[in-house]
Structure formats: structure tokens, C-alpha cells
Amino acid sequence: MVLGLPFSLLGTAAGWAQALCQGLVRFSSDQCAWLLAVPCLRRAYHLWLTAVVLFGPLLHFYANPRAIFANHHNFFNIKFVMSAWGWTCIFLGGFILLVAYLASGQPLLTLRHLSRLAVGAGLWLGAIETFLLIENLTGYCFDPVPTGLLVNRLPDKLSCLREGHRWHGYDVSGHTFLLTFCCLLMVEETSVFKRYLAQGHPAGVPLRIIFLLNVLLLGLWNFLLACTVVYLHEYSHKVVGAAVATLCWYFTYRVWYRCRWSPGRPGTGLFLKVEGKKRN
Secondary structure: OOOHHHHHHHHHHHHHHHHHHHHHHHHHHHHHHHHHHOHHHHHHHHHHHHHHHHHHHHHHHOOOOOOHHHOOOOHHHHHHHOOHHHHHHHHHHHHHHHHHHHHHOOHHHHHHHHHHHHHHHHHHHHHHHHHHHHHHHHOEEEEEEOOEEEEEOOOOHHHHHHOOOEEEOOOOOHHHHHHHHHHHHHHHHHOOHHHHHHOOOOOOHHHHHHHHHHHHHHHHHHHHHHHHHHHOOOHHHHHHHHHHHHHHHHHHHHHHHHOOOOOOOOOOOOOHHHHHHHHO
């Protein structure tokens, strides 16, 4: 009996720790869900993104040029920014999949909601190709030499770089576009979690953890966006990249997704039954 006492105390302590962790997860997810669901806070967040892109570059004059984020090849830029869409699809796709299927139980409706990520991927790829086309049309190939610049007659950036030269053109910031676009999408998609919880749908700890991981990823994208606009690229290149991302978001979530023949806005068709009962 005496020997068994410490083991019983350890078991009790482990149970308390588990209950505490679950309580923290529930409390944190409830608070974040409430914040993301408030329309005025989402509008304020859009203003925040605008301020970061427009005024963040002014901090470049006060930033340390030797900081890790001033290097294009820093760890965060390579592992996260360059693959931001992949990270977003993994975490946000898992959240959309669980919320849509647990709320509706319909595979086709779940796929319809997931198709918004496919639309986003198409817009991202289209924007990158457009940026490359603009850079090719506005640029020229050159060699840096001690006496000046030796201009080459190579037609595009790819052939110029293959020859070991440099290409100078209007390079719209793809990183700024991608991070801004991911931020706007994540705020829209995760804002339905409060409605999901209010309807009483299954909301276990795994789903709440996935939601919180999306919130953390959103915070990371905001931080890396701020670092990008402070340290990297030219001012107009960053502003244009963010403006194109905002237009893509507006065209989809504020215009097209309101139409009947579209993937629909986040939450469309997921809460109609319960809302209909409340009306009656």
C-alpha cells in the first residue's frame, strides 16, 4: 500500500496536467475563434496589413543591415516564405476538411469548400507567371564589369541567367504577394469556427489544436511579412505585390464566392439546418 501511494499520486498529477492542458486548449481556441469572427476586427486587420506594407519599409533606415532577415537566403525565407502556400494548404486544408465534414457529413460539400484552396493555388500560380512576364518585358540583361555595364541581347531572364549574367527588370515581390494572400485567406477561412462552436458541432481537442496551429501560422506569416517589407525588395515592388494579393482576395471572397455557381463562402451550407430550426 505504501509503495503504491507514489504511483497513485503520479497518476493523479498526470490527470490534472491533462485536464489543465485540455482546458487551456479550449479556452485559447474559444478566444481566438471569437476574435476572428468579429467583423470590425477583421476590417482592422486589413488596415493593419495595409499599414505594414505601406509604412513598414520606412523602418529599413533604422534596421540592422546585418540581421538574419536582411539575407535572402536566411532560414525562415527558405523554409517558410518560399513554401508558404504549401504550409498554408496543409494546416488550413486540414481545418477546412474537418469543419466542413463534421458540420455537414457530406463529402461533396466538403470537397466544394476545399476547392477554394485550389482556386487560391491557381491565382498564386497565375500571379507568379504574370510577375515573371512583367519582369521579362521591362528588363534587360547585363554584365557587371569594372568599366561599366556590358548589355547583352539575350531575350529573357531565364536565358540571361543561364549565361551567367544578371537581369534587371520590374520585379514584383512574389513573397509579399504570397504572404499577404495567405494571411487574407486564413482570416476568412478560420472566421467560421465561432459559428461552428455555437452550433454545437463536434469540437474535440484535435480539431481545436488544428485551429490553434492555423492561428500560430497566421501570426508567423504576419511576422515574416513585416520582415520582408522592412529588409527585402524595393518599395513599389512590395506595394504592387500586396495590392495584387488584395485584389485576388476581393475578387474571390467578396465577389465571386457570393455567386451561386462558385465554391461558396466559408460556412456556406454548413449551418443551414440548425439556423432554420432557430428561425422556426
